[in-house]
Amino acid sequence: MAYDTLLVETRGAVGLITLNRPKALNALNGHLIAELNTVLDAFEADEAVRAVVVTGSEKAFAAGADIKEMLSHDFVSALASDFIAPWDRIARCRKPVIAAVAGYALGGGCELAMMCDIILAADNARFGQPEINLGTLPGAGGTQRLIRAIGKSKAMEMVLTGRMMDAREAEQANLVARVVPAADLIDEAIKLADTIAEKSAPVVAMAKAAVNAANEIGLNDGLRFERSQFYATFATADRGEGMQAFVDKRSPKFTNR
Numbered sequence: 001m002a003y004d005t006l007l008v009e010t011r012g013a014v015g016l017i018t019l020n021r022p023k024a025l026n027a028l029n030g031h032l033i034a035e036l037n038t039v040l041d042a043f044e045a046d047e048a049v050r051a052v053v054v055t056g057s058e059k060a061f062a063a064g065a066d067i068k069e070m071l072s073h074d075f076v077s078a079l080a081s082d083f084i085a086p087w088d089r090i091a092r093c094r095k096p097v098i099a100a101v102a103g104y105a106l107g108g109g110c111e112l113a114m115m116c117d118i119i120l121a122a123d124n125a126r127f128g129q130p131e132i133n134l135g136t137l138p139g140a141g142g143t144q145r146l147i148r149a150i151g152k153s154k155a156m157e158m159v160l161t162g163r164m165m166d167a168r169e170a171e172q173a174n175l176v177a178r179v180v181p182a183a184d185l186i187d188e189a190i191k192l193a194d195t196i197a198e199k200s201a202p203v204v205a206m207a208k209a210a211v212n213a214a215n216e217i218g219l220n221d222g223l224r225f226e227r228s229q230f231y232a233t234f235a236t237a238d239r240g241e242g243m244q245a246f247v248d249k250r251s252p253k254f255t256n257r
Protein backbone atom coordinates (compact mmCIF):
# COMPACT_ATOMS: atom_id res chain seq x y z
CA MET A 1 0.00 0.00 0.00
CA ALA A 2 1.28 3.50 -0.83
CA TYR A 3 1.21 6.37 1.65
CA ASP A 4 1.36 10.14 1.11
CA THR A 5 3.70 10.86 4.00
CA LEU A 6 5.55 7.62 4.66
CA LEU A 7 7.69 5.04 2.92
CA VAL A 8 6.99 1.59 4.30
CA GLU A 9 8.80 -1.69 3.72
CA THR A 10 9.72 -4.86 5.55
CA ARG A 11 13.26 -6.17 5.71
CA GLY A 12 13.06 -9.73 6.95
CA ALA A 13 11.34 -9.58 10.32
CA VAL A 14 11.72 -5.80 10.61
CA GLY A 15 9.09 -3.27 9.59
CA LEU A 16 10.76 -0.07 8.39
CA ILE A 17 8.80 3.19 8.40
CA THR A 18 10.42 6.27 6.87
CA LEU A 19 8.75 9.61 7.56
CA ASN A 20 8.58 11.29 4.18
CA ARG A 21 7.56 14.95 4.07
CA PRO A 22 10.96 16.23 2.94
CA LYS A 23 9.79 19.74 2.02
CA ALA A 24 8.52 20.26 5.57
CA LEU A 25 11.45 18.48 7.28
CA ASN A 26 9.00 15.71 8.19
CA ALA A 27 6.81 18.03 10.25
CA LEU A 28 4.17 15.84 11.83
CA ASN A 29 0.68 16.75 10.64
CA GLY A 30 -2.54 14.91 11.37
CA HIS A 31 -2.42 13.01 8.09
CA LEU A 32 1.09 11.69 8.79
CA ILE A 33 0.15 10.59 12.30
CA ALA A 34 -2.97 8.84 10.94
CA GLU A 35 -0.90 7.04 8.29
CA LEU A 36 1.74 6.12 10.88
CA ASN A 37 -0.95 4.65 13.13
CA THR A 38 -2.41 2.64 10.23
CA VAL A 39 1.01 1.12 9.53
CA LEU A 40 1.62 0.40 13.22
CA ASP A 41 -1.75 -1.38 13.40
CA ALA A 42 -0.77 -3.47 10.36
CA PHE A 43 2.71 -4.29 11.69
CA GLU A 44 1.30 -5.18 15.08
CA ALA A 45 -1.19 -7.58 13.48
CA ASP A 46 1.45 -9.20 11.26
CA GLU A 47 3.18 -12.10 13.03
CA ALA A 48 6.06 -11.95 10.58
CA VAL A 49 6.99 -8.45 11.79
CA ARG A 50 8.91 -8.78 15.02
CA ALA A 51 10.35 -5.30 15.45
CA VAL A 52 9.81 -1.87 13.93
CA VAL A 53 12.25 0.87 12.95
CA VAL A 54 11.04 4.44 12.48
CA THR A 55 13.33 6.88 10.74
CA GLY A 56 13.32 10.12 8.77
CA SER A 57 15.74 11.71 6.35
CA GLU A 58 19.40 12.51 6.85
CA LYS A 59 18.43 16.16 7.49
CA ALA A 60 15.44 15.59 9.75
CA PHE A 61 13.89 12.79 11.72
CA ALA A 62 11.04 15.26 12.27
CA ALA A 63 11.13 19.02 12.92
CA GLY A 64 8.12 18.86 15.20
CA ALA A 65 4.37 19.08 15.01
CA ASP A 66 3.27 20.91 11.87
CA ILE A 67 3.26 24.55 12.95
CA LYS A 68 1.32 25.66 9.87
CA GLU A 69 -1.44 23.16 10.68
CA MET A 70 -1.59 24.26 14.33
CA LEU A 71 -1.54 27.99 13.56
CA SER A 72 -5.29 28.45 13.19
CA HIS A 73 -6.28 26.59 16.35
CA ASP A 74 -7.65 28.47 19.34
CA PHE A 75 -7.91 27.01 22.82
CA VAL A 76 -11.43 25.71 22.35
CA SER A 77 -10.72 24.05 19.00
CA ALA A 78 -7.49 22.51 20.34
CA LEU A 79 -9.33 21.16 23.36
CA ALA A 80 -12.33 19.93 21.38
CA SER A 81 -10.32 18.28 18.61
CA ASP A 82 -7.71 16.86 21.04
CA PHE A 83 -5.45 16.67 18.02
CA ILE A 84 -2.49 15.27 19.96
CA ALA A 85 -4.50 12.27 21.20
CA PRO A 86 -3.68 9.98 18.22
CA TRP A 87 0.06 10.61 18.64
CA ASP A 88 0.63 8.11 21.41
CA ARG A 89 -0.30 5.05 19.34
CA ILE A 90 3.38 4.36 18.87
CA ALA A 91 3.99 4.38 22.63
CA ARG A 92 1.30 1.69 22.95
CA CYS A 93 2.84 -0.57 20.30
CA ARG A 94 3.47 -3.95 21.90
CA LYS A 95 6.28 -4.81 19.51
CA PRO A 96 9.70 -3.20 20.00
CA VAL A 97 10.10 0.10 18.17
CA ILE A 98 13.48 1.68 17.43
CA ALA A 99 13.78 5.35 16.46
CA ALA A 100 16.70 5.83 14.07
CA VAL A 101 17.30 9.56 14.31
CA ALA A 102 19.41 11.62 11.93
CA GLY A 103 19.27 15.40 11.76
CA TYR A 104 16.62 17.36 13.60
CA ALA A 105 14.37 15.68 16.18
CA LEU A 106 12.63 18.75 17.52
CA GLY A 107 9.44 19.34 19.44
CA GLY A 108 7.02 16.60 18.45
CA GLY A 109 9.88 14.91 16.58
CA CYS A 110 11.86 14.53 19.80
CA GLU A 111 8.66 13.44 21.54
CA LEU A 112 7.93 10.84 18.86
CA ALA A 113 11.48 9.46 19.23
CA MET A 114 11.05 9.30 23.01
CA MET A 115 7.82 7.31 22.57
CA CYS A 116 9.91 4.60 20.90
CA ASP A 117 11.72 1.97 22.98
CA ILE A 118 15.27 2.68 21.86
CA ILE A 119 16.73 5.76 20.18
CA LEU A 120 19.71 5.18 17.93
CA ALA A 121 21.24 8.49 16.85
CA ALA A 122 23.30 9.42 13.82
CA ASP A 123 26.27 11.63 14.62
CA ASN A 124 24.47 14.60 13.04
CA ALA A 125 21.34 14.20 15.18
CA ARG A 126 20.04 17.21 17.11
CA PHE A 127 17.38 16.96 19.77
CA GLY A 128 15.33 19.78 21.23
CA GLN A 129 12.03 20.99 22.60
CA PRO A 130 11.89 24.46 21.04
CA GLU A 131 8.15 25.00 21.64
CA ILE A 132 8.95 27.82 24.10
CA ASN A 133 10.15 29.86 21.10
CA LEU A 134 6.66 29.49 19.59
CA GLY A 135 4.91 30.66 22.72
CA THR A 136 3.84 27.18 23.68
CA LEU A 137 5.20 24.09 25.39
CA PRO A 138 5.71 20.43 24.51
CA GLY A 139 2.34 18.73 24.13
CA ALA A 140 3.14 15.16 23.14
CA GLY A 141 4.97 14.02 26.26
CA GLY A 142 8.13 16.14 26.12
CA THR A 143 7.90 17.55 29.62
CA GLN A 144 7.25 14.10 31.08
CA ARG A 145 9.47 11.76 29.07
CA LEU A 146 12.48 14.08 28.79
CA ILE A 147 12.81 14.47 32.55
CA ARG A 148 12.66 10.69 32.98
CA ALA A 149 15.37 10.26 30.35
CA ILE A 150 17.83 13.02 31.23
CA GLY A 151 16.80 14.34 34.65
CA LYS A 152 15.19 17.55 35.82
CA SER A 153 17.93 20.13 35.42
CA LYS A 154 18.82 19.32 31.81
CA ALA A 155 15.19 18.73 30.83
CA MET A 156 14.17 22.03 32.37
CA GLU A 157 17.00 23.84 30.59
CA MET A 158 15.95 22.41 27.24
CA VAL A 159 12.23 23.05 27.72
CA LEU A 160 12.66 26.59 29.06
CA THR A 161 15.34 27.75 26.61
CA GLY A 162 14.63 25.66 23.53
CA ARG A 163 18.34 24.78 23.30
CA MET A 164 19.23 21.86 21.04
CA MET A 165 21.43 18.96 22.11
CA ASP A 166 23.83 17.32 19.69
CA ALA A 167 24.19 13.55 19.40
CA ARG A 168 27.19 13.28 21.74
CA GLU A 169 25.47 15.25 24.48
CA ALA A 170 22.31 13.19 23.97
CA GLU A 171 24.33 10.01 24.42
CA GLN A 172 26.07 11.33 27.53
CA ALA A 173 22.69 12.38 28.92
CA ASN A 174 21.20 8.92 28.25
CA LEU A 175 18.59 10.24 25.83
CA VAL A 176 19.91 7.86 23.18
CA ALA A 177 21.27 4.34 23.41
CA ARG A 178 24.13 4.83 20.99
CA VAL A 179 25.55 7.18 18.34
CA VAL A 180 26.60 5.80 14.96
CA PRO A 181 27.96 7.40 11.79
CA ALA A 182 25.07 8.89 9.79
CA ALA A 183 25.87 6.68 6.80
CA ASP A 184 25.41 3.54 8.92
CA LEU A 185 22.27 4.57 10.76
CA ILE A 186 19.68 2.43 8.97
CA ASP A 187 21.92 -0.64 8.79
CA GLU A 188 22.71 -0.34 12.50
CA ALA A 189 19.04 0.13 13.38
CA ILE A 190 18.02 -2.91 11.31
CA LYS A 191 20.84 -4.95 12.88
CA LEU A 192 19.61 -3.98 16.34
CA ALA A 193 16.01 -4.79 15.39
CA ASP A 194 17.12 -8.14 13.92
CA THR A 195 18.89 -9.03 17.16
CA ILE A 196 15.65 -8.44 19.08
CA ALA A 197 13.59 -10.21 16.40
CA GLU A 198 15.62 -13.40 16.99
CA LYS A 199 14.43 -13.61 20.60
CA SER A 200 11.13 -15.09 21.73
CA ALA A 201 8.38 -12.69 20.58
CA PRO A 202 6.09 -13.15 23.59
CA VAL A 203 8.99 -12.80 26.02
CA VAL A 204 10.21 -9.65 24.22
CA ALA A 205 6.70 -8.18 24.58
CA MET A 206 6.65 -9.04 28.28
CA ALA A 207 10.13 -7.62 28.89
CA LYS A 208 9.18 -4.43 27.05
CA ALA A 209 6.03 -4.06 29.17
CA ALA A 210 8.04 -4.60 32.36
CA VAL A 211 10.66 -1.96 31.47
CA ASN A 212 7.95 0.53 30.44
CA ALA A 213 6.16 -0.03 33.74
CA ALA A 214 9.12 1.63 35.47
CA ASN A 215 8.15 4.91 33.82
CA GLU A 216 4.48 4.53 34.57
CA ILE A 217 4.05 3.16 38.09
CA GLY A 218 5.84 3.27 41.43
CA LEU A 219 8.72 0.98 42.45
CA ASN A 220 6.76 -1.52 44.53
CA ASP A 221 4.04 -1.97 41.91
CA GLY A 222 6.74 -2.13 39.22
CA LEU A 223 8.64 -4.85 41.08
CA ARG A 224 5.43 -6.83 41.56
CA PHE A 225 4.60 -6.47 37.86
CA GLU A 226 8.12 -7.51 36.85
CA ARG A 227 7.95 -10.62 39.00
CA SER A 228 4.57 -11.65 37.60
CA GLN A 229 5.93 -11.19 34.07
CA PHE A 230 9.04 -13.18 34.99
CA TYR A 231 7.00 -16.07 36.38
CA ALA A 232 4.67 -15.89 33.39
CA THR A 233 7.61 -16.64 31.06
CA PHE A 234 7.65 -20.08 32.72
CA ALA A 235 4.36 -20.75 30.93
CA THR A 236 6.07 -20.37 27.54
CA ALA A 237 7.83 -23.10 25.60
CA ASP A 238 10.57 -20.60 24.78
CA ARG A 239 11.61 -20.23 28.43
CA GLY A 240 12.12 -24.01 28.62
CA GLU A 241 14.00 -24.04 25.33
CA GLY A 242 16.19 -21.07 26.32
CA MET A 243 17.30 -22.61 29.60
CA GLN A 244 17.68 -26.12 28.12
CA ALA A 245 19.82 -24.71 25.28
CA PHE A 246 22.09 -23.04 27.83
CA VAL A 247 22.52 -26.31 29.71
CA ASP A 248 23.11 -28.21 26.43
CA LYS A 249 25.67 -25.56 25.32
CA ARG A 250 23.82 -24.80 22.07
CA SER A 251 21.90 -21.86 20.60
CA PRO A 252 18.19 -21.76 21.48
CA LYS A 253 15.55 -22.34 18.81
CA PHE A 254 12.67 -20.14 19.83
CA THR A 255 9.23 -20.93 18.43
CA ASN A 256 7.41 -17.91 19.88
CA ARG A 257 5.21 -20.15 21.93
Ligand code: CAA
Binds near residue numbers: 025109134138
Ligand atom coordinates in the same frame (compact mmCIF):
# COMPACT_ATOMS: atom_id res chain seq x y z
N1 CAA B 1 6.07 22.71 10.98
C1 CAA B 1 5.79 23.09 9.73
N2 CAA B 1 6.74 23.32 8.80
C2 CAA B 1 8.02 23.20 9.18
C3 CAA B 1 8.38 22.81 10.47
C4 CAA B 1 7.34 22.55 11.40
N3 CAA B 1 7.57 22.12 12.65
N4 CAA B 1 9.73 22.77 10.55
C5 CAA B 1 10.19 23.11 9.35
N5 CAA B 1 9.16 23.37 8.50
C6 CAA B 1 9.22 23.79 7.11
C7 CAA B 1 9.63 25.24 6.99
O1 CAA B 1 8.49 26.08 7.18
C8 CAA B 1 10.16 25.27 5.59
O2 CAA B 1 9.08 25.31 4.69
P1 CAA B 1 9.04 26.39 3.47
O3 CAA B 1 10.20 26.00 2.61
O4 CAA B 1 7.71 26.16 2.86
O5 CAA B 1 9.22 27.72 4.12
C9 CAA B 1 10.83 23.91 5.45
O6 CAA B 1 10.26 23.09 6.45
C10 CAA B 1 12.33 23.96 5.67
O7 CAA B 1 12.56 24.58 6.93
P2 CAA B 1 13.60 25.78 7.14
O8 CAA B 1 13.70 26.61 5.90
O9 CAA B 1 13.24 26.46 8.42
O10 CAA B 1 14.94 24.91 7.31
P3 CAA B 1 16.26 25.32 8.08
O11 CAA B 1 17.28 24.29 7.72
O12 CAA B 1 16.59 26.74 7.89
O13 CAA B 1 15.90 25.16 9.66
C11 CAA B 1 14.91 24.03 11.55
C12 CAA B 1 15.60 23.89 10.17
C13 CAA B 1 15.89 24.60 12.58
C14 CAA B 1 14.48 22.63 11.98
C15 CAA B 1 13.68 24.97 11.41
O14 CAA B 1 12.88 24.54 10.33
C16 CAA B 1 12.80 25.01 12.63
O15 CAA B 1 13.14 25.66 13.61
N6 CAA B 1 11.63 24.34 12.57
C17 CAA B 1 10.63 24.38 13.62
C18 CAA B 1 11.06 23.53 14.83
C19 CAA B 1 10.03 23.64 15.92
O16 CAA B 1 9.75 24.71 16.46
N7 CAA B 1 9.42 22.50 16.31
C20 CAA B 1 8.40 22.43 17.32
C21 CAA B 1 7.03 22.43 16.71
S1 CAA B 1 5.73 22.59 17.88
C22 CAA B 1 5.50 21.03 18.50
O17 CAA B 1 6.15 20.09 18.10
C23 CAA B 1 4.41 20.91 19.52
C24 CAA B 1 4.34 19.60 20.22
O18 CAA B 1 5.01 19.39 21.19
C25 CAA B 1 3.40 18.57 19.81
